[in-house]
Amino acid sequence: MTQRRSPTVRRRRLGAELRKHREEAGVTIEAVADRLHCSTSKVSRIETGHTSATPRDVRAMLDIYGIDGDESAELVQISREARQKGWWHPYSTVLTGAYVGLEAEANSVRAYEQQVVPGLLQTEEYARAMIRSARPDISADEVERRVRVRMERQSLLMQDDPIDLWMVLDEAVVSRPVGGDAVMRAQIHHLVVTAELPNVTLQVLPFSAGAHAGMDGTFTILDFPEPTDTDVVYAENATGGLFLEKADELRKYVFIFDHIRAAALRPEESVSLLADLAKEPLWEWRQRDLT
Secondary structure, three states, X not given: OOOOOOHHHHHHHHHHHHHHHHHHHOOOHHHHHHHHOOOHHHHHHHHOOOOOOOHHHHHHHHHHHOOOHHHHHHHHHHHHHHOOOOOOHXXXXXXXXXXXXXXXXXXXXXXXXXXXXXXXXXXXXXXXHHHHHHOOOOOHHHHHHHHHHHHHHHHHHOOOOOOEEEEEEEHHHHOOOOOOHHHHHHHHHHHHHHOOOOOEEEEEEOHHHOOOOOOOOOEEEEEOOOOOOOOEEEEOOOOOOEEEOOXXXXXXXXXXXXXXXXXXXXXXXXXXXXXXXXXXXXXXXHHHHHX
């Protein structure tokens, strides 16, 4: 069982429990807001995990729902933990969503990436080059802050209770020399080294696979060690990404991921291909073909 703790996950768990108790008690959001002397939007945001609730508010809500004793004490304690600051708090100005907070306590991550090496696997030089190119509108200082966040996140792969990572990369990811030849060769070599970790599975989906189940886009599936914390699918986009939590949505993406990994090269074949590409990358082959 992981010992990692994330206030983001605590807020999400607390909100789900409070919503469950409210619905079981047959109490409306409007009635709760009236008793707490607050807006209905505040109650709704607490239940969806978007806003922290004070221990006082949680006690008041549980009193309305008729919850007391050990269960009440546990939820009040969760509310305290949810108000703590995660390691990423100093970087909040460059983070556009809750993903890093969810990732911090995830038990495993399954992901498919079409265009870039994912943040958990990026070298510092690759990350810097990628961010500069993808976000020409931001300052050099903001670029560096984003790079720092990505490097900090990577501790999840190597700490005492590491995250389990299963990553499928489209061949396009390792075909485009982000940052130039030297940076990209080093990045591909880093993928080979990281794939040796016992908690990391890396596959490449080759162009030769043709059309496949993941053509609608990149996504990440996060699952958590506590059964009360439901899995989450994160579909990234330019404005921060979309979180999907409904059971049918989760089943769909697990189904898609299973088909993608089945179509990809086996892990050992993928690592062999990456090792070859680090020595003689695809962009050099294509340059020779054009001359």
